[in-house]
Amino acid sequence: MTLAADRPGAKPVLAGTRGLPQQLGVYVFVFVPLAALLAAIPLAVTVGFLGWADVAVGAVFYAVSCLGITVGYHRYFTHGSFKAARGLKIALAVAGSLAMQGPVIKWVADHRRHHAFSDKAGDPHSPWLFGTGTRALARGFWHSHTGWLFDRDLTNEERFTPDLLADADLRRVDSLFGLWSALTLLLPALVGGLVTWSWWGALTALFWAGLVRVALLHHVTWSINSICHMWGERPFAARDRSANVWWLAVLSAGESWHNLHHADPTCARHGVGKGQIDLSAVTIRVFEKLGWATRVRWPTTKRLERLERLAGE
Structure with missing residues (x-):
């Protein structure tokens, strides 16, 4: 796909393509956790490959990486x-990296590009790019949920994330994505092993609180791209097909109230x-009370009423 700059003097939307090692890495990051997720139920039923420690450790790591x-x-x-x-900024960048969804700067560049071209040509993961027929929507669902991850085109970070590229802390966290990916699997295994004081506990925690947890969060996040742009309620005016x-x-910590997000992204x-329920907003409120988050952009009644009115016109 070739996309030119959409305004005079703007940097290109795309910045080349992935090399073979990067492309192979995408397949590993997508399919290894997925294989664990598919094996989870039969393993739990047939060999009792699930204990209370796995559930507890998995819940904690899910919450941290999801938020x-x-x-x-x-x-x-x-x-x-x-x-x-600064401390919260770095902690949030590391916590997001533990979700194994890509380095922070790349993730943000892709998502800002999504908003710039939402549900139009240029959107990296819209389900509406191939038409509205049954086969087109089936293809669109696959593309928006998982298929887009295998596209080799790279979003131009210099265009979409110059602020993050200028932040030395974030560049450092971004460059250590391989380390965070290893830790998101090894730390649950370490905790599970210490809690149960057994190698078996470490192994089951690696499986459940590591691989299965990562896969579950992958598909919850990707469901916002697919399901929340195809079905649901649209009480607020947005320029795309985003829905609640x-x-x-x-499971998505409030992200699936997606219609308001696209109507009022900040x-x-x-x-x-x-x-x-919006657990992410609750978390931000806690950070605000602690003084770690400031200048929070909370919704106003006037703004919401205006977006509702526009949706009804």
């Missing part, structure tokens, strides 16, 4: 929904309706 993506990679680094103290999907709210809270 690293939602609060860190997404609401803070991509959209600037709040300002963070309630049953993904808890807003720190996505779930603004009654009963709309």
Whole structure:
């Protein structure tokens, strides 16, 4: 795919293609955790390959890595929904890296490109790029959920993330993505082994709290790209097909209230309706109370009413 700059003097949207080692790395990062996820149920049923320590350790690492993506990679680094103290900034970049979804600068560049071209040519993972027929939508679902990850085109970080490239802390965290990827698997194994005081406990924690947890979070995150751009409610005016999907709210820490996010991308809270659980917003509120997060962009009644009114026109 070739995309020119969309305005005079702008840097190109794309910056070359991945090399073979990078491309092979994508396949490993996608399919190894997926294989563990597919094997999880039969292993749990047939050999009892699951214990309370695996569930507890997995829940903790899921929460940390999920919030690293939602609060860190997404609401803070991509959209600037709040300002963070230096320690929180670095912690969020590391926590997001533990989700094994790519280095922070690359992730943010891809997501800012998504918003720049949402559901149009240039969007790296829209499900609507191939048409509206049954076969086209099936192809679009696969592309938006997983297929886009295998595209070799690289988003131009100099265009989309000059602020992150100028931050020495973030460049350092970004360059150590291989280390964070190893630790996100090895740390659960270490904790599981120490808790159970056994090599078996380390092995099962590596499997459940490491590989299965990573795979589950992968597909929850990718569901925001696919499911939340195809089905759901659209109470607010947005320039794309973004929608709210309630049953993904808890696992995605509030990211599935996706319609408001695209209607008001810098807003720190996505779930603004009654009963709309948004654990990422709760976390940001805690950071704000502690003084670690400032200038938080909370939603206002006037802004929400205007977006609702525009949606009804």
